[in-house]
Amino acid sequence: MRRLSKLSETWQAPTRLGARIPMISLIQTLTVAEYLNFRHAANALGISASSVSERVKTLEDDLGILLFERHARGVRLTEAGRHFIDGVADALDRLDHTVKTAGAFAQGELGCIRIGVYALTPGSFLDDLLARYRKDHRCVTIEISEGTAREIIPQLRANKLDIAFVAGAQDLPDCHTRRIWHEALLAALPADHPLAESDGVTWNDLTDEAFLVRHGGTGPQVYELIIQRLAGRWASAPSILRCDVERCSLMQMIAQGFGVSVVGQAAALIEVPGVVFRPFRDEPEPVPFSAVWSPYNQSTTLRNLLDLAGKMGRSPACAWPPSSG
Template sequence: MIDRQWGVPTSLGSRIPLSSLIQTLAVAEYLSFRHAGNMLGIAQSSISRRIKLLEEELGILLFERSTRGVRLTEAGRRFVEGVAAGIDQLDHAVKTAGAFACGDLGRIRIGVHALAPGSFLDGLLAGYREAHPQVIIEIAEGTAHDSIHQLRTRELDIAFVAGAPDLPDCHTRRIWHEPLFAALPANHALVDRSGVTWADLAGETFLVRNGGTGPQAYEYIIQRLAGRWPAGPSILRCDVERNTLMQMIAQGFGVSIAGRATALINMAGVAFRPFYDEPEPVPFSAVWSPYNQSATLRNLLHLAGRLGRSRQGRAIL
């Protein structure tokens, strides 16, 4: 057909109401205008008239009518097969779009400082995967600085970092807290105590990683031990993974600090003792871009907030 205004071919299918196609499928299934009308809640005469108009528009006889009912013509059968396939594709498209819109399909890219068994992050990701099994989860481990840079360049959807950073171009929300522990060689003199103070560790050599929460741990140690060493804190930065750092502690290279998630891990030769003089647990925050409207992100934030409140409630009790 030709569009009279523009003089270009137009699609006949685009001008056929979807309701006409659905009614045609119903008549083809029941081979009865009356039964199709009862199923759709539409008067028999209305369906008969609508399909008659469709046949005139198409220039095709879809159904042969008789006193015994109706039956599909060969052209009608081919038409119905094509319409049924198209309706199935449309239904799939609608359902798929709906799943993406509500966050049941898609992917989410998460930046973490570490992922330890039994930690808050471990439980959060397990809960998210259970609730949204068809969402692809991509995890990148790195420093807070790296993760926030990746957020700004849209390489990550969300990052979980130690502390409560003040970032004017990002949204931040405190999600959970962890008490701080000293990581000591198992044969260290302080291991006999149930806890330690920062003054107890004055003069010790501290080991921190270059990656993960290492830069934040470095700044934290500087703040806590400023003025306690004549020549300043002795801090050795190591370009190693967490397990290697813990092995260095076990061999007596020095001590370090760690959150509760790390202290939960059974590491041979390393003992963890809480700090008596830490004023409050270390906060951990979610950071994300205000321009990210992803439903997968929204669902993760909702679950993280719910689990964080639940964990805080248990701690109070």
Template sequence: MVDRQWGVPTQLGSRIPLVSLVQTLAVAEHLNFRHAANALGVSLSSVSARVKALEEDLGILLFERHARGVRLTEAGRRFVESVATGVDQLDHAVKTAGMAASGEWGRLRIGVHAMTSRSFLAELIAQYREDHPGIEVEITEGTARETVMQLRADRLDIVFVAGTPELPDCHSRRIWTEPIVAAVPDRHPLAEMSAVTWADLAGETFLVRHGGTGPQVHDHIVLRLAGRWPASSIQRFDVERGTLLSMVGQGFGITIVGAATSLLPSSSVVFLPIADESEPVPFSAVWSPFNRSAVLRNLLTLASKMGQADPTGLSRRDSSRPIAQQ
């Protein structure tokens, strides 16, 4: 129950309209009812009536009226300071909620197999961050199996993997493709060729990683060289991609990579197109069907748009040099 006696404070009920508080703040700022009304674009009578009703509901005199305007009482000053803070917080909450609903504020957790400067994936994430500066982008690197498991555990919002996985509990979409190239030491007999075939690679020692796309690379090599002679050897290493390329350059063996990897600075390594590799490797986005956030939707929209414009993911590379010379 509200006690309307002046000077007797009462509890603030939730029925006090926000507009009354906003108009009271305007009067406190201008110290004049007419100026406050003009600033808000409302009538003088509206402001006067709402402030008076608020004072009566609170049981507190907020303003001392005089001929030239008003002056805050001590109680009014303290009330206005607290209300101003609350209104600012409410305004911030409304704005951030609206930004989150439109995908302009929040967090996006991305799982990737690798990140190569100037690759399609790097360009995609860079463009997304430029378009949506209010989004905090987190990137986790791992194998397709690892990142999909994290996606299912709701620790990632989207993952990008090699291939076109068909997962019954996830949505997926093919985004871009990359040709496969062979990485060989620059002193290898094949390094002088403009392109190689899988028959040329038979009998070689292949190096693959345990992480990243290593498992897919291993299976692809086994599939392409099955039944060929001489038999090839495949050695696995728990190293980063840059280290694996360094091992290739030092003559430990050869490997196969997506063409985007040829964008990396790699001394003593030559990248050769594989002439009988008929189709490039597709890369897909995978996400949960229960994730309907605008943050994710905006990334998928951008990925599809960029993928249609640049399906091979290589139009941004320096095309002045053939792969074999990079």
């Protein structure tokens, strides 16, 4: 037990001593080791040679180690001194790297952001937003999860996501929300549909149609919207088929004449053979799309994304829907 106690004291002593060594002493000692001359080192540091000499001597006394052999024209590192200088230089390099890395995390230039989305359509506002963010923050890892609002909001609350982009103006008392952009609603119709050649449609035009709605993405919101808009207009029970398919499969079903659907304007950016998109003439306003995040999330990567989204949403150059002119 005495031997173990003695070994423990031996290993702990350098730690206690290291905690008492001023950083300035290490920096001045490294400078002397670089120039091998107290006067030249002092000139590089902008202080007096006597101050440098005194600080190095105090460090040697505290360590109980002779770091430099003094001679008339300068100094020379002892073997112990070379070992000490190499170790201190490595330690300061690691410290410098640690400080810079911590600063990059604090500025949001390093790290990871986890994003929940309803869909990611090429050329859409959300696609452009993420492309701009990646360009501006190349060292931030972006993780994307796709799902309905009912799926991704619980993940946000469980701290499995940093931010979610959802359709509609969400009212969530335990989360922050912000409207970012808007999209007009479009009817997705088979190319041979009687309304395919029209400039637009009304909800009354579609009362006899069979609607196709996805389970995923914005499907639940689309289902609720159809029920709201056509309530009291159907002569019989509404025909809404909820499909457990991806977007491309739903579009193919429309092309084959299984029914029609309702989509946001971003969906029309992808040309689908056999499908046409027509605007609603009686839809009161475009659909808002919102960012949702936890009020407890103070991540700079999140703040940078929100700032960029806000700028893009307000900028005429980045307005959505994009101008056709």
